[in-house]
Structures are given as structure tokens and as C-alpha cells.
Amino acid sequence: MADFNEFPFFGIPAMEFVDKTLKCIDCGADFVFTAGEQLFFFDKQFKNDPKHCKQCKAKRARGGPRVRPETRTTCSACGAETTVPFKPTQGRPVLCRSCFQKLPAPTQPVRDDKSGPQPVPEPN
Numbered sequence: 001m002a003d004f005n006e007f008p009f010f011g012i013p014a015m016e017f018v019d020k021t022l023k024c025i026d027c028g029a030d031f032v033f034t035a036g037e038q039l040f041f042f043d044k045q046f047k048n049d050p051k052h053c054k055q056c057k058a059k060r061a062r063g064g065p066r067v068r069p070e071t072r073t074t075c076s077a078c079g080a081e082t083t084v085p086f087k088p089t090q091g092r093p094v095l096c097r098s099c100f101q102k103l104p105a106p107t108q109p110v111r112d113d114k115s116g117p118q119p120v121p122e123p124n
């Protein structure tokens with residue numbers, strides 16, 4: 001899609017960047033593409049302006065509307081057809097959502113956001 005070989009400003013030594021307002025294609029909100037960010041884009045030779053406001057970008061980074069691989073499979077417990085967001089390993093049981101919810105709670109440490117330590121921010 002993006003063709004970085006045709007970066008139009010390549011070779012231009014200095015450019016002045018001015019804050020500009022763009023419209024988020026997801027939520028339609030106006031957001032500011034700051035001069036600093038434009039410089040960053042210029043530096044990275046990104047050809048296209050950003051298309052999402054900060055909020056939507058953050059949502060996407062957390063795996064928002066990105067298409068997840070869905071695999072059709074059959075529940076090992078009730079035999080119902082279901083889809084799972086991962087590729088089932090051969091020979092391992094796969095449960096549909098309702099059977100999965102009937103399972104005893106997983107033995108994961110419960111994160112208490114109010115008093116516990118802050119979760120480590122994810123990369124990117």
C-alpha cells in the first residue's frame with residue numbers, strides 16, 4: 001500500500017513543519033498532527049499522514065478492531081461448532097465460549113488495579 005520509495009520530500013534538506021488538524025477516519029474527531037510529529041514522520045520517511053486520533057491509535061495498539069485470526073473448530077466438550085481466536089494445537093481440546101466459561105477460574109494472579117503495582121506498559 002504505502003510505497004516508501006516514492007517519498008516525495010526525499011532529498012529536501014530542511015522543511016518547516018506547522019501543526020495541522022486532521023480528521024480521524026475512525027471516530028471523525030479532529031486531531032492535531034503536530035510539527036514535531038510531522039518531523040518524526042519526515043524523519044522516518046512515512047509518506048502518509050496519520051489517520052487516527054490518539055485515542056483510536058491507542059485502542060488499535062491494544063488490539064482493537066484489528067482482524068484476529070478466527071479458526072473454525074468443534075468444541076471438545078459439547079461438540080458445538082465454534083470459532084477460536086487462535087490456531088488450535090492438534091490433539092489439544094478446544095472449548096466453545098460457554099464451555100470455557102464453565103471452567104473453574106484460571107489460577108492467574110488477580111490484578112488489583114487500585115492497590116496493586118502498575119501494570120507494565122506493553123511495547124508499542
Ligand SMILES: [Zn+2]
Pocket residue numbers: 024025026027028029052053054055056057
Ligand atoms: Zn479517533
Ligand SMILES: [Zn+2]
Pocket residue numbers: 075076077078079080095096097098099100
Ligand atoms: Zn462447548
